[in-house]
Amino acid sequence: MVTFSPVAQAIDFQDCDTLLFTSKNSVKIANDIDPKWREYPSIAIGKETAKTITELGGHLVALSKEAYASSVAELIEEDFKNSKILYLRPEVVSSENLATLVRQQVIYKTKCVAYPKSKQPRKKAVIIVTSPSTIRCFLENFEWQESYHAVAIGRVTAEALPPFVRYSIASEPTISACISLAKELDTAQF
Known part of the structure; x- marks a missing residue:
């Protein structure tokens, strides 16, 4: 139904010490853009995202209890309030709950496949x-x-x-x- 295309040529790691991924697609695309992402601790939403981080050689430091942005916001406020988090995200997201808590970079877009x-x-x-x-x-x-x-x-x-x-x-x-x-x-x- 969908395909994923990178929209960023590079990842801006400036002023970040932790990465946030909300899907396995964002991890794969980050890996294609710049494998340097593996040098940063990563927070994941969902088991599949966490699995992909680990499989690609990343350093998983936290997995949200639930696969929703609201639970990640709670995790960030409790355990990462002094961290400089970069959220590597798609062009369109289903929730903007994280916008005030983290710096964001759009790295890919989702396109419909025609059938x-x-x-x-x-x-x-x-x-x-x-x-x-x-x-x-x-x-x-x-x-x-x-x-x-x-x-x-x-x-x-x-x-x-x-x-x-x-x-x-x-x-x-x-x-x-x-x-x-x-x-x-x-x-x-x-």
Whole structure:
């Protein structure tokens, strides 16, 4: 549904001592732009982000309790109030809660992939949505059928769904949890 493209040529590490990542995509793109990010302690939102930081050789110092910006804001205020944090982020974010707490740099943008109408999911399909962007891109490509059921990766994504969409929220904010729930729903035919 989506692709990610770098928009920054370099990362401005000036006046920062800690990095903040809110998705595994931001970690991968930071790594492509400048591997020097690995020299900085990193805070992660979500297990998948933390895993990607570690896999790419970064130094994970904190993982938010929940995969929401509000929980990261709390973590920053409690444990990192004297840190100079640089948030490496996408062009569009679902929450601006972190804007006053950290310095930000947009390093990538999310673009919709175009699909032919022949790729429209079957009736009674379970559609996994992992961000407000994936919802927007799905709806740019296809008409939502009444028989569909969405599986949202979390509360913020679920709140971005149109009001007429039936949905469930995964037990934890990971793609694997979304897939497990989607398989259960598909088998049960909701």
